[in-house]
Amino acid sequence: xxxxxxxxxxxxxxxxxxxxxxxxxxxxxxxxxxxxxxxxxxxxxxxxxxxxxxxxxxxxxxxxxxxxxxxxxxxxxxxxxxxxxxxxxxxxxxxxxxxxxxxxxxxxxxxxxxxxxxxxxxxxxxxxxxxxxxxxxxxxxxxxxxxxxxxxxxxxxxxxxxxxxxxxxxxxxxxxxxxxxxxxxxxxxxxxxxxxxxxxxxxxxxxxxxxxxxxxxxxxxxxxxxxxxxxxxxxxxxxxxxxxxxxxxxxxxxxxxxxxxxxxxxxxxxxxxxxxxxxxxxxxxxxxxxxxxxxxxxxxxx
Amino acid sequence: xxxxxxxxxxxxxxxxxxxxxxxxxxxxxxxxxxxxxxxxxxxxxxxxxxxxxxxxxxxxxxxxxxxxxxxxxxxxxxxxxxxxxxxxxxxxxxxxxxxxxxxxxxxxxxxxxxxxxxxxxxxxxxxxxxxxxxxxxxxxxxxxxxxxxxxxxxxxxxxxxxxxxxxxxxxxxxxxxxxxxxxxxxxxxxxxxxxxxxxxxxxxxxxxxxxxxxxxxxxxxxxxxxxxxxxxxxxxxxxxxxx
Ligand SMILES: Nc1ncnc2c1ncn2[C@@H]1O[C@H](COP(=O)(O)OP(=O)(O)O)[C@@H](O)[C@H]1O
Ligand SMILES: [Mg+2]
Numbered sequence: 001x002x003x004x005x006x007x008x009x010x011x012x013x014x015x016x017x018x019x020x021x022x023x024x025x026x027x028x029x030x031x032x033x034x035x036x037x038x039x040x041x042x043x044x045x046x047x048x049x050x051x052x053x054x055x056x057x058x059x060x061x062x063x064x065x066x067x068x069x070x071x072x073x074x075x076x077x078x079x080x081x082x083x084x085x086x087x088x089x090x091x092x093x094x095x096x097x098x099x100x101x102x103x104x105x106x107x108x109x110x111x112x113x114x115x116x117x118x119x120x121x122x123x124x125x126x127x128x129x130x131x132x133x134x135x136x137x138x139x140x141x142x143x144x145x146x147x148x149x150x151x152x153x154x155x156x157x158x159x160x161x162x163x164x165x166x167x168x169x170x171x172x173x174x175x176x177x178x179x180x181x182x183x184x185x186x187x188x189x190x191x192x193x194x195x196x197x198x199x200x201x202x203x204x205x206x207x208x209x210x211x212x213x214x215x216x217x218x219x220x221x222x223x224x225x226x227x228x229x230x231x232x233x234x235x236x237x238x239x240x241x242x243x244x245x246x247x248x249x250x251x252x253x254x255x256x257x258x259x260x261x262x263x264x265x266x267x268x269x270x271x272x273x274x275x276x277x278x279x280x281x282x283x284x285x286x287x288x289x290x291x292x293x294x295x296x297x298x299x300x301x302x
Numbered sequence: 303x304x305x306x307x308x309x310x311x312x313x314x315x316x317x318x319x320x321x322x323x324x325x326x327x328x329x330x331x332x333x334x335x336x337x338x339x340x341x342x343x344x345x346x347x348x349x350x351x352x353x354x355x356x357x358x359x360x361x362x363x364x365x366x367x368x369x370x371x372x373x374x375x376x377x378x379x380x381x382x383x384x385x386x387x388x389x390x391x392x393x394x395x396x397x398x399x400x401x402x403x404x405x406x407x408x409x410x411x412x413x414x415x416x417x418x419x420x421x422x423x424x425x426x427x428x429x430x431x432x433x434x435x436x437x438x439x440x441x442x443x444x445x446x447x448x449x450x451x452x453x454x455x456x457x458x459x460x461x462x463x464x465x466x467x468x469x470x471x472x473x474x475x476x477x478x479x480x481x482x483x484x485x486x487x488x489x490x491x492x493x494x495x496x497x498x499x500x501x502x503x504x505x506x507x508x509x510x511x512x513x514x515x516x517x518x519x520x521x522x523x524x525x526x527x528x529x530x531x532x533x534x535x536x537x538x539x540x541x542x543x544x545x
Contacts, residue, residue, distance in 0.1 A: 176399050177406055180392050186354055187390035192378030192407015192456060 006145045007264045013151050015259025016158035020213040021236035022243065022251040023165055024084070024206030030182045030246035031202050033100055037107040038087060040233015041114035042207050046080040046214035047131075047224040048124050054132045054218075064133050069219065077211040084207025085200050093196065111229075118226040128225050131218035154216045161209060162252045168205075169248050178202060182246070234275065235262075238282045244295020253293055257281070303365065305330045305460050305491040306351065311360035313343075313350050320346035321515040324360070328460070333482075333492040335502035335523070338512035339536045344495040345387050347512070348462050351493075352384035353377050365459070378407035381459035387468065387495075389449040393438030397429050400437050400448055404455025418455060425484065426451045443474030450481055454490075461485060462493040467501055479505060499536075503527050511535045 021043055028036045053072050058064075091110050095103050118124050135150025169175035180188040181198045188195055217232075218224055235258065243254025258278055265277030285292070306328040313320035321343035328334045336344050349355040351362055353374030362369045364382055372380070392400050401422065405415045423430040428444070429451055437448060446466055453461055466482065467475045483505055486492050496502035503509060503523040511519040511526075513535045519526070526532055 173402060173406065176395065176403055179395055179399075180403050183392050183394050184390055187386065187392065188403075189354055189374045190352060190378065190384050190386060190390070191403045191452075192375045193403070194373075194375045 002144050003267070004264075005143060007267045008260060009142065009145060009147050009151075011260030011263035012256060013147075013155055013259070014263055015239075015256035016155045017213050017217060017232070017255070018236050018239040018258050019162055019252040019255025020158050020209045021232060022240040022255045023162065023248065024210050025237050025240040026243070026245050026247060026251040027165075027169075027178075027202050027206050029240070031178060031199055032092070032103075034092065034103050034107065035237070035245075036092075036206075037104065037233070038110040038114060039084075039206065039210060040229035040231075040236065041111045042080055042084050042087075042229070043210040043214045043217075043232060044224075044226060044229030045083060045114055045118060046076050046207075046211040047218050047228060048118055048121075048129075048226070049079055050076040050211075050215045050218060051129055051131060051224055052123070058132050069133055069215070073212060073215040076215055077208040080211030080214070081204035081206075081208035084203040084210070088200055088203040093199075115226055115229070124226065126226060128223045131222050131224060133219050134222045135219055150220060154220060157212070157216065161212060165205065165209070166248055166252075174198070174201070231275065235278050238278050241292055242282055242285050244292030247292075247294040250292055250294035257293075303330045304328065304363070305332070305365060306493065307361075307363040307366075308347075308351070309361040309363075311347065311350055311362065312358045313346050313355060314358050319343075319515045320355075321350070321512070324512070324515075324517055326510050326517065326520070328491055328493055330365075330459075330491055331486075331489055332508065333486050333494060333506045335506035335509035336493060336495045336512065337497070337499055337502060337509055337532075337535075340497065341514075342512040343515040344512055345464055346515075348384055348386075348464050348493070348495060351462060352382065354384075375407060378456060379409060381456070383453040383456050383458040383461055385449045385453045385461065385463040385466070387464040389442075389445045391437045391440075391445050391448050391452065393436065395437055396434050397437050397440070397448060398433040400452050401429065401455050404452035405457075408456050418457060422451050422454050425454070426481075441474075443470050443477065446470065446474070446478050447481065450478070450485065454485060458490060460491040460493065462495070464495045465497060466494075467496065467498050475501065499532065500527075 021040065024039050025036060028034055028039070050072060053075065054069065057068055057072065087110055091106050092103060095106060119126055135148060137148060139146055139148035169178055177188065177193045177198050180191065180193060181195050185195050239254040239258040240251050242258055243250030258281060261281045262274055262277050266274050269277070304327050308324055308326050311324045312322045324347060336347065338344050346355070350357045353369065353372065364380060369377060392403065401419060402415065405418055426447060429448060437445065440448060466478050470478065479501065482492060482494065494502055494506060503526060506523050508522050509520065509526055510517050511532060518535050519529065519531050
C-alpha cells in the first residue's frame with residue numbers, strides 16, 4: 001500500500017512533466033496535423049539556455065535565490081516560445097501546402113539541427129552538465145513516504161500552467177480562434193482570423209511550456225544532456241497519443257497516466273524498462289481505444 | 303456608390319480555367335445574383351473576391367478601394383464577408399462560439415462584441431435558444447441559418463453567399479431566403495450565388511450568368527427571367543459535358 005502510494009506520487013510528478021511537453025505536441029498537432037518531432041529538442045535547448053543563464057546570474061552567490069530561478073524560468077519560457085515560433089516561421093510555414101509527411105521529415109531534420117547545434121556549441125557539448133541549481137531534499141511525509149517540497153511545487157506549477165492553457169483554449173476568443181483554425185483553416189480566414197498568427201501563437205505556447213518543463217527538469221534532476229529531448233520527447237508524444245492527440249485535456253490526462261504507469265512499471269521491472277513500459281502502455285491503450293482517451297473529435301476528422 | 307467592381311478577373315487552377323475576363327459590378331444596397339450551371343465558375347469568383355484564392359489578372363475594387371494586395375482576413379475587417387459553399391460552420395464549437403468568431407475580424411472590444419451578439423440573436427431567435435449546443439448537431443437548414451448569422455456578426459457592408467439553398471428542402475429554403483431579404487433590408491449589399499435560377503431572381507434586382515468561366519448574359523431580373531438565352535446557358539453547359 002505504502003509502496004503503491006509512493007509510485008503514485010512519483011507517477012503524478014513524472015506525469016506533470018510529460019503533460020507539459022505533451023501539450024506542445026498536442027496543440028501543434030491539433031492545428032496543423034503535424035507531429036512536431038523537434039518539440040522535444042525545444043525542451044532540450046531550453047535546458048541548456050537556462051543552464052547558461054542561471055550559471056551566469058548565480059555567480060558569486062553561495063546559496064540559491066529562488067526568486068532569481070523564477071524569473072530566469074519566465075525568461076526561458078519566452079525564449080523557448082520564441083524558438084518554437086521561429087522554427088515554425090522558417091521551417092514549417094513555407095511548407096504549409098506540402099504533404100504532411102514532408103513536414104514530418106523536416107521536423108526530424110530540425111531536431112537533428114538542434115541536437116547537433118547544442119553538441120558543437122562551446123561550453124555545452126556531449127557530456128552531462130551539472131545544473132547550477134537543485135531543489136533541496138527537505139520535504140514532507142505522507143504515511144511513511146517522503147516527498148520533497150520541490151516535487152510538490154513542480155506539480156503545482158505544472159498544474160497551473162496546464163489549467164492556464166485549458167482556460168485559454170476553452171474560454172478566450174483567441175482559444176476559440178485556435179479551435180476554429182484546427183477545424184477549418186479556410187473558414188477561419190473567412191471569419192477574419194489571421195491564421196498564420198494563430199498558428200505562430202500555438203507554437204509559442206507549446207515552446208513556452210517546454211521551456212518551463214526544461215527548467216524544472218534541470219532543477220529537479222540536476223543534470224542535462226543534449227540527447228535528453230529525444231527520450232522525453234518520445235515519452236511526451238506517447239502521452240499525447242494516449243490522451244488523444246489534438247486534445248488539451250487529453251495531453252494532461254495522458255501525461256499523468258503515462259507517469260503513473262511508468263512509475264509503477266519501473267518500480268516492478270527496474271528503471272531501464274521505462275521506455276518499454278511506456279510503449280507497452282501505448283500499444284495496449286490503442287488496442288482498446290484507437291483514438292486515445294479523449295481523442296474522438298480528431299479521429300472523426302481524419 | 304459601387305460596393306464591388308470586378309474588372310477582367312481571371313483565375314486558373316494550374317491549367318484549368320476557373321473564370322476568365324469577368325467584369326461585373328454591384329451597387330451599394332443591391333441584391334445581385336450570380337447564376338450558372340455546376341462548374342461555371344461561380345464559387346471561384348467569390349473565392350477570388352474574398353481572397354482565399356489568387357486571381358491571375360484583373361482588378362477587384364471594394365467601395366472604390368483596390369483589394370488586390372490585401373490578405374483575405376483583412377478584407378473581412380474591411381466589411382466584406384463570404385459565406386462559403388457548404389456553409390463551413392465550426393462543428394466542434396458551440397453555436398455561441400461560432401457567432402463570436404464571426405465578429406473576430408472586427409477587432410472590436412468585448413462590450414461591442416456582446417452588443418452585436420444581442421442584435422444578431424434578436425434577428426435569429428432560434429440560435430438564441432440553442433446557444434450552447436454544438437454546431438455540428440444542427441440540421442443542414444439550421445447550419446445555413448447559423449452561417450448567415452455568423453457572417454452578420456461582423457456587421458458587413460457586403461455579404462457574399464454561395465448556394466444557400468443547396469441540399470435544403472423547400473420549407474427551409476424559404477426560411478433562408480426570407481433571412482437574406484431581411485439582411486438586405488437593413489442595408490447590406492448581397493452578392494448571391496445560385497444554381498436555382500427562379501429562386502435567386504425572385505429576390506435579386508439584377509443577375510449575371512456565367513458559363514464556362516465567362517459572363518454570357520446579364521441584366522435586371524424581370525427581363526432575364528423570360529430570356530431564352532438563360533436556359534441556353536444552363537443547357538449549353540450540359541451539352542458541352544457530352545463530348
Ligand atoms: N480546387 C480546384 N482545382 C482544380 N479545378 C477547380 C478547383 N475548383 C474549381 N475548379 C474548376 O474550376 C471551374 C469552376 O468551378 P467552380 O467555381 O467551383 O464552379 P461553380 O461554383 O460555378 O460550380 C470548374 O471547371 C472546376 O472544375
Ligand atoms: Mg460552386
